[in-house]
Amino acid sequence: MSSEQKPFVTDDTQVQTETRDARMAGADDRFNSKLREAFGSSPFILTKFDKFMNWVRGSSMFMLQFGIACCSIEMMHTYAIKHDLDRFAAGVPRASPRQADVIIVPGTIVSKFAPRMKRVYDQMPEPKFVVGMGSCTISGGPFQEGYNVIKGAEEVIPVDIHIPGCPPRPEALIYGIAKLQERIANGESSPVTVKPYELEQFGDLERDEIVDKLAAQIDEDDLVMRYNWADSP
Amino acid sequence: MSLEEQQPDDDPAELEAAVSRGDELAELLGDLVIGREEHMNAPGLVVRPDEVQEALFKLRDEAGFDHLSCLTAQEYEDRYESIYHLTSFDDRTDEVSVVVPTSKDNPVSQSAEPVYRTADWHEREAYDLVGIQYEGHPDLRRILLPETWQGHPLGLDYDQERPQIATLREHANPLEKDQRAEQGNTMYVNIGPHHPATHGVLHVETVVDGEQVVDLNPDIGYLHRCEEQMCQQGTYRHQIMPYPDRWDYISAGLLNEWAYARAAEDLADIDVPEYAQIIRTLGAELCRIASHMIALGTFALDVYGDFTAIFMYAMRDREIVQNILEDLTGQRMMFNYFRLGGVVWDLPEPREEFFEKIRDFLDGLPEALEEYHDMITSNEILQARTVGTGVLPPEVAKSYGATGPVARGSGIDYDLRRDDSYGYYDELDWDVVVEDGCDNFSRLLVRMREVEESAKIIQQCVDLLEDWPEDERNIQSNVPRTLKPDEDTEIYRAVEGAKGELGIYIRADGTDKPARFKIRSPCFSNLQTLPEMSEGEYIPDMIASLGSLDIVLGEVDR
Structure with a gap:
């Protein structure tokens, strides 16, 4: 300086x-x-160039306009007047994942949706960040015991910031995003977690009872996600 | 005095009437009836699985049951059972349950789809979750779970631990194979499950020819969070009430809680003090306003396409309602405020301040609505987009079991708050809003005018509560610590939710948890009308129609 x-x-x-x-x-x-x-x-x-870049990155975040469940209503309130996330340089929701830096996962993820969410996440350009909003993205929340519910977003994609609440208030979401900006500005990246549920080709799955059963219905090179519910937390 | 006494199951005279109504209908059906049951809300007629259509046709055409409200499927130790809950748009209190038992080893039953179009999805859901097959159904596929799912999760022997596989495949154009090149080119478009105009995770499989929709199929199940299973695992007294808030999560929480409260209170014969009923009515109507505000905002967002004035204005008014509801319940969205037999606590102190806050909101509302009318309904662009588009004739709407603002926008005068009154509604002065334009514009108008009616109701509730004697503020009746309704009692009760008729079916098995808990979601039936409104129309009109249906995926998928 x-x-x-x-x-x-x-x-x-x-x-x-x-x-x-x-x-x-x-x-x-x-x-x-x-x-x-x-x-x-x-x-x-x-200043150092990478430090500068981190600061820029944290100060201009394009969010993905991504609504799943109840939390997305509070997310809308966070974007709208009164709370106005735009004040914190993070308020432009983009409809296309290809234009977004941050995906807020606002709701319960179920078996039919997880492959699609993974695909949306994959379509976002690097560097990308994930905010898990609400209890459902932490553990499945109130629906944790459901036969169809993924026990948290981290089973599918890595998550940088978890915001607890059912749903979290807009203030909590803003706090979580501010924390994310802080981390980005400091150059911290999210921990890489081992994700149990990956998209893979059906032919690559280990053959067992269920794979044999579905072999007639699914092509070898179709992408599938396999849920081992018994191993879920 | 209890208001629940007006229900048929409480009043001996009405109970007798219900029984004789059952006799009357049994006589009408003659040999088709192989047995009789008594449900708490209606007489039950047992029908052979291969004579379902004949029986339903007779009931529809000769006894006036034009509304298939709900289909409940369930598995017993020795049999499967489908229950068709029939009622009539003209007289909601006239109900009958058609019970169709099928054997364990061959669960095949005749489809009701030719009689009631709405049975299409209801039977697909029954097949998906319980495993009953419907013969003659046009398209019996899974509806909520992935196509590759193994087993039927609400069946008795389902193993939740077994692994499952879901696919991520390209969807095929359903028209391509029977079209030759000279007939024109159709294109397949996926709208959703991640799309800003689908109001959540709805996937609309659309085939377009140029700008026109030639085939449309809503694909749901991307938010199927096992609500029914969750309720079947919870105890009546406290563990179920948090879940209704999350069915229709657009702040319609108290309306949904009321659906469960009404069914369970009637099932276990619990009275609700009058004072609590007024608080319930007040809270529920506030929720309706909040819910309609977001319908308004997002509809304008769909039609104009940006996050500008109207969306922000609607959110501003919603914030005020949410603040009031937060004062009342302690939460912005997931209230968990109702208890069986009343509400959890009294109005916040100081009461004057709370009433003042509501009055301020109500005083500002006419001006705000004037503003909306200036910006929305009198706007030429919006009129061009909505008047005469997405037409849903009343006969079609009835056949699909459409309710709520969707039905009332099609000129069907049907509102459970009046037609099957509960709470404090029949003591208050308000009107059912009906518009007969049958198009997107009418549905929008119905919502906007309903906000005014809700405001009228709230105003009267505030006046009543303000003058209520201090020593009679009874918020909860005495309810046993553990509720165990009698074995094999069955009830189906509905309330007017923000989106329409929200019904709950409960079968008790003598324990403190329901043996079967079925949710009749208004959005599920309303969404079914989308192909009817959109096929042959332009694709932007389809988006407007979808917006005007005001669906919530949490409630569609449950």
């Missing part, structure tokens, strides 16, 4: 103006921001 080492710095004394004075002294609130202070008299800052 300091300008002393640099050769081409405008000579401060030459450009003293009233506005400058006010700005430095903080007489006028408009100019009294931290960024201004950091800039000081100089228009230059020095």
Whole structure:
């Protein structure tokens, strides 16, 4: 941030103006921001490029417009007036996964939907981040014992931030996103978790009773997701 | 005084009437009836599985049962059973259950689809979850679970631990194979399951020829979270009530809770104090406003296509309602506020402040609605998009079992709050809103006018509650700690949810948990009308029709 080492710095004394004075002294609130202070008299800052990129990434997040269940209603409230997620540089929902950086998973994931969600996640460009919203994305939530319910989003895709609640309030979602921005700005990446449920070709599955049974219905190269419910947490 | 006394099962005179109605219908059907049952809400007529259509045709054409409200399928130790809950759009209290038992080793029953179009999906669901086969059904496939699923999860011997496989395959164009090249080119379009206009995880398999829809098939089940199983695993008293909030999750929580409360209270013969009924009515109507606001906002979003004024305005008004509901229940969305026999706690203190808050909201509402009318209903673009599109004639709507604003937008004067009154509605002064345009615009208008009616109801409830004597504020009647309704009592009760007739069927087996818990979701039936409204129309009109149906996938899939 300091300008002393640099050769081409405008000579401060030459450009003293009233506005400058006010700005430095903080007489006028408009100019009294931290960024201004950091800039000081100089228009230059020095930082590492990757650090800068991380900061940019965290400060301009495009969310995927992705609604699943109850939590998506609170998610809509978070985007809309009063809570207005846009204030935190994360409020532009994109309808296409190819334009999005962050996917908020707002709801229960069931067996029919998990392969589709995995596909949507795969379509997002790197680097991408996942916010698991609500109890269902943590463990299946109130539906954990259901025969059709995936026991948490992490069974299918890696999750950066978990927000508990059923559903979490908009304030909680904003807090979770702020935490995600913090992590991104610090260059932390999500832990890679072992995902039990992957999309794979039917022909690659280990043959057992159920695979034999379905062999007539599914082609060898069809993509499938196999749920071993007995192993679920 | 209990308001529940007006129910047929409580009043001896009415019970007698119900029995004689059963005799009358049994006489009408003659030899078709092989046995009789008594359900708490209606007489039950047992019919042979290969004579279902004949019996249903007779009941529909000669006894006026034009509404197949629900189909419940269940497995007993010794048999399968399908129950057709029939009623009439003209007289909702006239009900009959047609019970069709089938044997364990050959569970085949005749399909009711030729009689009631709505049976199509209901029977597919029964096949999917319970495993009864319907002979003569046009398209008996799984509906909620993946096509490759093994077993029927609500059957008695289902093993939940067994592995399952779901596929991610391309869907095939259903028209391509019987079309020759010169007949024009159809294109297959997947709308959903991840799509901003489908209001959740609905998948619409669409075949278009140019801009026109030639074939359309809603594919559901992407949010099938086993609600019925969850309720069958919970005890009556406390463990079931949190789930209704999550069926229709667009803040219609209290309306849904009421559906369960009504069925269970009638089943276990529990009274609800009058004071609690007024609080319930107040809360439920607030929920209806919140729910209609989001229907309005997202409909405008679908038709205009952006997150601008109307969506934000609707959300603003919803925030106010949610704040009031939060004061009342402690939660913004998943209220869990009703208890069997009343509500969990009294109005928040200081009461004046709470009433003031509601009054402020109601005072501002006419102006807000004026604003909506300026921006939406009197807008030429919206009129061009909605007037005369998505037409649903009343006869078709009835055949598909459409209820709620969808039916009332098609000129069907049917509202359970009036026709099968519960709570405090029959003591209050309000009107059922009916529009006979049958199009997207009418459905929108019905919702907007219903908000006004709800406001009227809330106003009267506030007045009543304000003057209620302090020592008579009884919020809950005495309810046994463990509820064990008598074995083999069956009940089907419905309330007017935000989207239409929300019905619950419960069969008790003498334990503290229901043996069968079936949810009749209004959205499930309403969504079935989508192909009827869209085939042959332009594809943007299909999106508008879908928006005007106002479905919630949590309730469609359950």
